[in-house]
Amino acid sequence: MELAWIALGVFILLAYTLEAITGFGSIVIALSLGALLLPIELLLPILVPLNICMTGYLSWKYRKLVDRQLLFGMILPGMAVGTVIGYAVLPIIDAQLAKRGLGILILLFAGRELWRLRTAAISSARPLWQNRLITVAAGICHGLFASGGPLLVHALAGNTLDKSRFRATLVCVWFSLNALLTLAFIVDGRIYPTLPQVLFYAPLLVVGVWLGERLHRHFNEQYFRIAIYSLLLITGCLLLIPR
Template structure:
């Protein structure tokens, strides 16, 4: 079991470095890789509190870049409602079904993003009602797997946000929703047993933020994303197989 938690530490460092670069992806990467080793419901009470520590720092540091009208009018209302729905549905899913659903989500997202990057596809501007519906679905995914990023990025397709404003707005969403989930984990009794792992992994956040802030300015973000999406593509397929 020690080697499993040590391997998870490597996944967490990779995942939180990516979130510091792009504004999303920490939990979807750490959870998709970690789910190959441990049950999803055992991972979430560890990964979610870690996420609010890092996103809280990034929200404060980049608060001037947050698109508040977009956040308050379009993103958060649907995401909050969806997160509550997803959290309520989670006890009704068995572990194998949850792993297959999450694997399918990861596989779809990675394949879609690779196709878009390969074909240099321009993101279409979506009607507001569709963006709101996708935000609700992203919230449900977040309540189930703390991984609403893929669907929320789809909902925000076509918005005129540069990468700095998009990152600042996204990390504000994750800080808000993961704070809500952490309170839920505290109330349902799952947070306290996970605290030793949370505290032992906390120093990795400092390294991840330090690396991510520098790579955000210097690294070719597209090359980095291609590598991550290829990793997620393989991982999603493995989760689908492992769920059977």
């Protein structure tokens, strides 16, 4: 078990560095890797509070870059409703089946977008109602596994935000929703046994943000998009790994 906790520290450093670069992916990557060694129900009360520490800092630092109309007009309302639904139905669904279904969806989406980037095709704009439905679905995934990022990126495909505004807007989403989940973990008592691990891994956030900030500044816009969809491919594969 000691080796498992050390490995989890490595996964957390990698995952939170990636989120500091792209604006999403920390929990789904750390959760997918960590679940190879530790129970998911033990991991979530550790990863979610760590995430609000990092995203809270980034949200405040880059608050002037946030697209508030997109954040409050489309993303947060749908994501919040979906998160509540996902948290409520978690005890009555087959979690492994749901994760594999999400993994397939992510692989299809990421593969399609990478192909479009390679062929210089332009993502066609979807009707607003479709994006709202996808956003609610992303919230449900977030309520289930604190991993709504891939579907939310799908809903935002074709947006005109540059990489800095894209990241700033996303970290505000995760700060808001993961604060809600952390409150739920406090109410249901799941967070208290994991507080020592949260404090133990907290210094890794400083290293992850430091690395991610430097890498983010040097990312070419096209390479940034490729990095996002490549990260989604990896995520989809991890979600399909039998537990």
